[in-house]
Amino acid sequence: MFGAEKGSADKLDGRKLAIGIVQARFNESITNALADACRQELAALGVDAKSITHVKVPGALEVASALQAMAESDKYDALIALGCIIRGETYHFELVANESGAAVTRLALDYQLPIANAILTTENLVQAQARQDEKGRDAARVAVEMANLLNELA
Template sequence: MQDANKGQAQRLDGRKLSIGIVQARFNEDITNALAIACKTELIALGVPADRIEHVTVPGALEVPIALQALAKRGRYDALIALGCIIRGETYHFELVANESGAAVTRVSLDARLPIANAILTTENLAQAKARQTEKGRDAAQVAVEMANLLTHIV
């Protein structure tokens, strides 16, 4: 039996992968920073720049349908969801956070395709800014690692 948990370098080798990114434009300063960090990390992990597709949508609730459309193409080894939801004074935060998160998970399971969910849910802008670069990089690493893992166990 092969060990599906190979060494760190192999798990994070993106040279043979194609990755799709869906970015929400709402809170665009934050989501742009997420996207830059994510794409920079994907390239650092070896994913060829011409095998990274990046699309944008209005907000976090629109991310899942774009992910679903990309998944149906069958061209990607993993997808990445980028967005930023900042708590306001109404229940809308909970609605958007819960529904977008659940829908991203549903698309991943239905498509049998890993999706790194980096839709930030924060209390305020300062928290979002503090997380934007790290979470963008994390999303890239999760996408590459999960794509490689599924290659070995499916």
């Protein structure tokens, strides 16, 4: 249909890509670690630091607004959402987790733009800390691979 599958090295070649990162500041120690791991992995995949736009917003619910503005600019091959929602004693956790996740997915579909969702939703700080580096790296790889795939399919 589309010919032979590209090699994994091609799928993770970020040299020609422009990437936007939106980071929530709430639970900033976790989101800073997510962002550091993400940026390091993007660099390892060949994404030029000048081709990365990194903005911060107050919390997970505000991530979607910045992602939408980036998507509407038509400057990016992929976007990355970074945040951390830790369960508390009220229903607010479910609201923020559900709404932020749904918004990221809706934007990706509406704009036909890959958005790697690394907004952690955990029961406690220990779980968040255990996932911060791996999920930051994963988000970078997902963004690069999906940008290359959608560029190939276009």
